[in-house]
Amino acid sequence: xxxxxxxxxxxxxxxxxxxGVPLQAMWQAARDKWDEAHRLVQDDSSxxxxxxxxxxxxxxGDVGNADYWYAxxxxxxxxxxxxxxxxxxxxxxxxxxx
Numbered sequence: 001x002x003x004x005x006x007x008x009x010x011x012x013x014x015x016x017x018x019x020g021v022p023l024q025a026m027w028q029a030a031r032d033k034w035d036e037a038h039r040l041v042q043d044d045s046s047x048x049x050x051x052x053x054x055x056x057x058x059x060x061g062d063v064g065n066a067d068y069w070y071a072x073x074x075x076x077x078x079x080x081x082x083x084x085x086x087x088x089x090x091x092x093x094x095x096x097x098x
Contacts, residue, residue, distance in 0.1 A: 003091050020097065022048040026090045029056060047073050048093060055085055 001009075001016060006023075009016045010031060015024050021044050028037035029052075038056050041049040054069030059082050070077050078085050 001094055001097070003087075003094055006090060006094055020048070020093070022046070022052045023090065023093050023097070025049070025052045025056070026086065026093065029059065030086065030090075034060065051075055051089060055082075055089055058082065058085070 001019065006016070006027070010027065015027050019027070021040050025037040025040040028034075028040065034056060038053070041053045041056070050069050050073035054066045054073055054075065054077070057063075057066035057069060058077065063077070067077055078088070080088065
């Protein structure tokens with residue numbers, strides 16, 4: 001799935017088929033479903049889920065918790081806006097899924 005297709009899918013009712021849990025969480029986050037996004041990644045031990053988990057806690061304003069998850073993902077908290085970070089994470093996950 002391309003990034004433009006992923007963006008278009010945000011207007012659909014259901015999560016696109018065939019995308020992994022971290023991307024499902026990013027999809028839910030874009031639709032302001034923080035709790036659902038968090039539920040998806042909280043028990044996933046992958047580095048990608050930790051990265052999304054970090055983003056979610058940064059988005060809620062819990063920087064300390066976010067930094068913990070960035071460390072688990074072996075990432076640094078970006079200076080980018082939340083919108084830019086959402087796009088960067090989603091784009092990278094989509095690129096790796098192909």
